Amino acid sequence: xxxxxxxxxxxxxxxxxxxxxxxxxxxxxxxxxxxxxxxxxxxxxxxxxxxxxxxxxxxxxxxxxxxxxxxxxxxxxxxxxxxxxxxxxxxxxxxxxxxxxxxxxxxxxxxxx
Amino acid sequence: xxxxxxxxxxxxxxxxxxxxxxxxxxxxxxxxxxxxxxxxxxxxxxxxxxxxxxxxxxxxxxxxxxxxxxxxxxxxxxxxxxxxxxxxxxxxxxxxxxxxxxxxxxxxxxxxx
Numbered sequence: 272x273x274x275x276x277x278x279x280x281x282x283x284x285x286x287x288x289x290x291x292x293x294x295x296x297x298x299x300x301x302x303x304x305x306x307x308x309x310x311x312x313x314x315x316x317x318x319x320x321x322x323x324x325x326x327x328x329x330x331x332x333x334x335x336x337x338x339x340x341x342x343x344x345x346x347x348x349x350x351x352x353x354x355x356x357x358x359x360x361x362x363x364x365x366x367x368x369x370x371x372x373x374x375x376x377x378x379x380x381x382x383x384x
Numbered sequence: 385x386x387x388x389x390x391x392x393x394x395x396x397x398x399x400x401x402x403x404x405x406x407x408x409x410x411x412x413x414x415x416x417x418x419x420x421x422x423x424x425x426x427x428x429x430x431x432x433x434x435x436x437x438x439x440x441x442x443x444x445x446x447x448x449x450x451x452x453x454x455x456x457x458x459x460x461x462x463x464x465x466x467x468x469x470x471x472x473x474x475x476x477x478x479x480x481x482x483x484x485x486x487x488x489x490x491x492x493x494x495x496x497x
Contacts, residue, residue: 304484313473313487314428327483362427372418375427
């Protein structure tokens with residue numbers, strides 16, 4: 272197991288297009304988190320899953336954002352009708368309950384032009 | 385409003401000396417605190433954590449101190465090494481393992497030879 276894996280590493284898209292990112296957590300980790308990080312800021316919590324159940328969503332997660340974890344393993348984060356303000360690094364993390372020492376992936380850098 | 389504050393955007397320390405990174409929080413409901421380290425183009429890496437029932441936690445060269453009454457925590461690195469040059473994020477959560485983390489903006493630590 273090589274840790275949390277995120278794909279793609281980089282994504283450039285035109286405003287208005289839809290994008291989808293994938294996260295493969297560390298196997299056996301039942302918690303999976305999505306964060307967003309913009310320049311000069313720390314990661315901001317978006318949402319998290321316990322197995323396949325989405326348990327919490329931040330107010331940052333507008334209705335253009337949707338996340339799934341259908342079988343409790345990998346997760347996808349989709350952004351519909353992208354806007355320039357969506358440009359950021361999207362980070363995925365996973366952890367074993369009840370530990371808070373989540374392990375992060377390398378992130379997907381989204382640029383909306 | 386920022387609930388976790390790291391007021392020093394950068395800190396320069398000589399190799400071999402002690403590095404002290406500070407973090408303040410405003411939400412008294414936070415119960416669990418973590419430090420993450422981040423190199424460029426990588427995701428954050430967990431370093432050390434502390435529960436609010438403790439005031440100190442040590443792991444090798446890293447020690448975290450928590451002052452609940454002052455809502456302040458600090459990370460001490462001694463002795464500082466060149467590989468410690470990175471951005472350090474302070475993070476907090478309400479209950480260990482319960483939900484997403486609230487991060488500070490980070491402090492860029494530069495270890496000078």
